[in-house]
Amino acid sequence: MDAAFSWILLLDASLRLATPLLFAALAGMISERAGIIDIGLEGKMLLSAFAAAAVASITGSAWQGLMAAVVISASFSLLHAFACITHKGDQVVSGIAINLLAVALTALLAQRLFLLGGMTPILEKSERLPVISFPEWVVHDGSWWSQLYWQLFSGHNILIYVVFIFVIVTVYFLKYSPWGMHLYAAGENPTALKRAGLSINRIRYLAVIAGGAICGVAGAYLSIGHGAGFVDNMTVGKGFIALAALIFGKWHPVGVMMSCLFFGFLEALAIRLQAVDLAGTGLVIPIQAIEVIPYILTLLVLAGFMGKSSMPAALGRINH
């Protein structure tokens, strides 16, 4: 019973930590499926986390904060698209520029607007995105199904439910809609798309901007969903972990979801095992050892040691 409860708490934490990764990784997936590398996920997440917290704090409305996050992130994606598609600039270089600009702009703006040393004010509950509680279908007793229902399924931030709906939508979109087909072709075989009389650039522009908008939700989740305000450099590499999850999930929505959940679980486990003495042996698992597992797995996938890496064929190449 106790053990079951502790597992439920662990999975609960995994879910909360996996959500921003999943939004960001799906955002990256849409852009990269169209053939445009998205190293700027980290920066766009940071920018949107700041925008969400700043707007929510000024207007008092979390929804306006979410809108601001989406708009900011999408406009930086537009810049990325402008550089990479219109001017055929290097996609990695453009992404790095966004990451550098994000660190500077968020810190400078936060200092300028709030004078709190790079933070936004701590947000009230009403200024944050709502938590969804499930109906009282299960009684609150100590049984494991009650714990499962109330801890794991109910009582999460609304975005956690949204992200899983979004995964389903993405699967449908990629597999059954003509748009998904075009997106796929833009990344795998742009020439075929061109011969079919479609504009590669238009599809790529749309994909990159859509990816930016979704990445904005990831940032908003950090500052006005899971957290209660913006802190200097609060993404701490989450954008890069999302990139890793995208590769580990082999650019497929379900794969990406599974790898994000797994990486979220590892993060939760690392927090739980912090200085925990294993079975009284004096053996402590260093949390850094768990921290690096996603990176090492990603390297193994990239190097083709774990199945074939299914990177979109035209990823990073613009020569038509």
Place this chain on the structure above:
Amino acid sequence: MNNKSGWWLNVIVLPVANICLAFLACVVVLFALGINISDAIMQIYQGAFGSQEGRGYTLYYATNFIFSGLGVALAWHAGLFNIGGEGQATLGGLGVTIACLSLDGISLWLLLPLSMISCALFSGLWALIPAWLNAYRGSHIVISTIMFNLIASSLLVYLLAGVLKAPDQMSAVSNTISTDSALPTMKQLLALLDINIAATPLNISFIFALIASVWLYFYLWHTRLGFETRVIGFNEKSANFAGISRQRIVIITMLLSGALIGFIGLNEIQGNSHQLNDEFVAGFGFSGIAVALMGRNNPLGIIVASILFGGLYQGGSELAFNEESVGNNIIFLIQGLVVLFCGALQWMLKPTLEHWYSTFSHSNSKNKAA
């Protein structure tokens, strides 16, 4: 461009125009933030170059930028994008610390080459793994170097929490290396020549950075290996026809590139802080990209760009001290804008410039004809 007389347009005018655009954008952003531009420029200039101390710090920071820029530029010439500078610099610092702490007490003449070799080995080998993965397994070098940055930062935190942690310290720092093992500062060096300058962290790594720049120039443009490196970067296919092994070049280039960036650790640890801490790299590894782009991947250009960036870094921190807490963010801002305009958008102005040029030369030739 149809006629050859306009070659300088793409080689000189365009890069300069891009740099101007980046700085203009920076001014616009700062203005929008409500910062008084002329005051800020004066303060940055005064802070960076106005005093002997300021100049010392500027060159001290420039040292990091030079190493970082050289490393990125070298990889770039082989067509490789090494954005693993943060991790490589971390490992370089680790190598220096381990060498200095374990060889404590031996003569500095002996320690100096050893700590430099240790530094280069640690950081070079850290770059070697992504290089091997790229050369032999086809891994994307950008993604693998990013992963190695993240692994390096975890490794450093782990070591500073355990094996390398100074027992008598609360914070996560290593033991301090003794003053005898520290790099001679420029003040000490110039004192030998009876020249007295203000005490700053500027140390002999700066001279070493200049030597490394000269070395890189000779390596790339006057050795066979450097030639092969540039051929690979220029056109992989024809390089293969010429019998140049891409795998060999990738391995050697990344090894050298990582080692160059790793020397940031030499300047920071043995030169200044004298102990390892978990944030000594502080973005210098990433800055190499901006430095190399601004310096056009040319050693001389990199030195100039580094001194400019060093000045902005030092002057920017002065600004933080006197006015409002603007901090190091100005340098990140300008780096981001340089990477954007000199890198990602480097061809944006080309059609416009060519249009102006052809209009101008056309009307010129008409005048001549008349």
